[in-house]
Amino acid sequence: MSELVIKNLHVSIENKEILKGVDLMIKQGEIHAIMGPNGTGKSTLAYTLMGHPSYTVTGGEIWFKGKNLLELATDERSRLGLFLAFQYPVAIPGVTVANFLRSAVNSRRHVVNPEDKGVPILEFRKMLKEKMELLRMDSAFAGRYLNDGFSGGEKKRAEILQMATLKPEIAILDETDSGLDIDALRIVAEGVNALSGPELGVLVITHYQRLLNYIKPRFVHIMLGGKIVESGGPDLALQLEERGYDWVREKYEEAPA
Numbered sequence: 001m002s003e004l005v006i007k008n009l010h011v012s013i014e015n016k017e018i019l020k021g022v023d024l025m026i027k028q029g030e031i032h033a034i035m036g037p038n039g040t041g042k043s044t045l046a047y048t049l050m051g052h053p054s055y056t057v058t059g060g061e062i063w064f065k066g067k068n069l070l071e072l073a074t075d076e077r078s079r080l081g082l083f084l085a086f087q088y089p090v091a092i093p094g095v096t097v098a099n100f101l102r103s104a105v106n107s108r109r110h111v112v113n114p115e116d117k118g119v120p121i122l123e124f125r126k127m128l129k130e131k132m133e134l135l136r137m138d139s140a141f142a143g144r145y146l147n148d149g150f151s152g153g154e155k156k157r158a159e160i161l162q163m164a165t166l167k168p169e170i171a172i173l174d175e176t177d178s179g180l181d182i183d184a185l186r187i188v189a190e191g192v193n194a195l196s197g198p199e200l201g202v203l204v205i206t207h208y209q210r211l212l213n214y215i216k217p218r219f220v221h222i223m224l225g226g227k228i229v230e231s232g233g234p235d236l237a238l239q240l241e242e243r244g245y246d247w248v249r250e251k252y253e254e255a256p257a
């Protein structure tokens with residue numbers, strides 16, 4: 001069974017420490033949520049897992065399938081079975097969603113078997129059609145150029161479809177930056193609900209308190225000040241929904257000295 005293990009992770013941006021000792025373990029088949037107010041380091045964790053060059057790991061470890069993730073380039077992480085949203089932040093004119101997904105699937109197959117000649121086109125089309133039906137997506141979406149004029153919601157749909165076709169073992173899904181939180185979370189949640197099962201581990205990252213209206217994670221973590229300060233079950237998300245984040249802040253944030 002695949003697992004992602006994060007131990008005492010410290011991360012800085014431009015010499016400012018953002019993550020201050022994060023511990024987390026996610027196994028295939030488990031759904032986790034990290035919740036927390038804005039600016040607490042949630043996206044920093046997602047970008048660090050992705051290997052974004054602006055984020056410097058100053059301490060701690062990340063292991064995935066027994067490999068030291070920090071020694072792997074972003075695309076190696078992805079081909080190993082870790083899925084990270086934002087893998088294609090730019091529009092790619094002339095490359096359709098379907099073609100992009102097919103080449104991503106092929107590069108993953110190649111890692112599993114270097115002799116692999118790529119997924120036959122008809123087999124790929126059939127698989128893509130099945131996934132799009134499962135996710136209740138309009139088939140025309142596969143023919144659009146990737147991210148070209150995509151709305152925030154369509155970018156999320158493309159991410160979820162990529163997750164469905166790549167079949168990662170662990171997926172990290174961070175919310176978009178602003179504006180359409182609820183819409184984006186709904187798209188992500190519907191996708192995760194449709195795809196979840198023993199083969200897929202998911203970490204959903206959001207600041208949205210009413211998470212449970214959309215998704216039912218087995219594990220809920222609260223991040224505050226660059227650390228996971230509370231971990232529990234869905235009851236923890238329920239508490240956030242009822243009481244907001246203030247009680248967490250009061251419990252963990254010291255008064256400024």
Ligand code: ADP
Binds near residue numbers: 013036040044045054
């Ligand atoms: P969250 O996703 O929880 O809202 P982030 O991880 O985006 O939080 O940000 C955590 C902290 O890191 C914030 O104080 C933010 O201002 C800072 N930060 C994030 N990205 C950068 C960056 N590129 N340069 C400088 N500071 C950053």
Ligand code: MG
Binds near residue numbers: 042177
């Ligand atoms: Mg964020």
